[in-house]
Amino acid sequence: MPGATFEIRPALDGDRRPLAALFATVAEERDGIATEPPVDVEARAASWTLDGTFVALADGEVIGSLHLERSRFGFAELGMTVAREWRGRGVGSALMAAAIGWAREQGLHKVSLSVFPHNAAAIALYRKFGFVEEGRRVRQFRRASGELWDAIDMGLLL
Numbered sequence: 106m107p108g109a110t111f112e113i114r115p116a117l118d119g120d121r122r123p124l125a126a127l128f129a130t131v132a133e134e135r136d137g138i139a140t141e142p143p144v145d146v147e148a149r150a151a152s153w154t155l156d157g158t159f160v161a162l163a164d165g166e167v168i169g170s171l172h173l174e175r176s177r178f179g180f181a182e183l184g185m186t187v188a189r190e191w192r193g194r195g196v197g198s199a200l201m202a203a204a205i206g207w208a209r210e211q212g213l214h215k216v217s218l219s220v221f222p223h224n225a226a227a228i229a230l231y232r233k234f235g236f237v238e239e240g241r242r243v244r245q246f247r248r249a250s251g252e253l254w255d256a257i258d259m260g261l262l263l
């Protein structure tokens with residue numbers, strides 16, 4: 106892992122395809138995010154909402170992303186992915202710090218998210234930033250395997 110340094114910045118138009126490619130790679134894990142393969146990378150790249158998206162870059166490559174989907178009601182829904190080989194190195198934390206700062210600047214009052222109960226790394230990251238558990242959706246997500254997974258809702262008041 107050359108240098109092992111990274112930077113965070115708001116997403117630009119040229120990030121669309123790498124953002125979609127990273128998303129598709131993480132979807133293949135069938136573990137942390139709700140989406141499972143197949144992912145139409147070109148369609149996802151074209152439809153990606155850049156407003157509220159932050160990217161982590163290392164050597165010019167997108168190695169992480171976080172998106173805040175702003176609602177009309179003062180809250181935003183968070184989704185994030187970090188490339189597997191970069192996890193546990195502070196990339197997710199740096200993305201989260203940037204996103205929370207942006208959300209406050211935008212005058213949002215809350216960030217919300219859903220996370221699978223087995224996703225210990227994500228839950229630890231969210232708790233570290235002050236997110237609290239607000240409820241559990243039982244057997245909410247039907248997986249391609251046929252399993253029904255719970256989801257924990259978490260929120261951070263800004």
Ligand SMILES: CC(C)(COP(=O)(O)OP(=O)(O)OC[C@H]1O[C@@H](n2cnc3c(N)ncnc32)[C@H](O)[C@@H]1OP(=O)(O)O)[C@@H](O)C(=O)NCCC(=O)NCCS
Nearest residue numbers: 137185186187192193194195196197198220226227229230
């Ligand atoms: C969840 C995810 C974004 C975290 O990103 P990351 O870059 O690994 O996060 P960080 O390195 O900043 O770690 C954040 C905290 O989580 C904790 N943590 C990290 N990996 C962990 C693990 N495997 N188990 C338990 N806690 C862990 C650490 O305590 C760390 O806090 P610290 O800085 O005080 O040590 C990343 O694991 C990921 O992309 N997973 C797959 C996609 C996914 O699950 N997305 C979230 C869907 S809700």
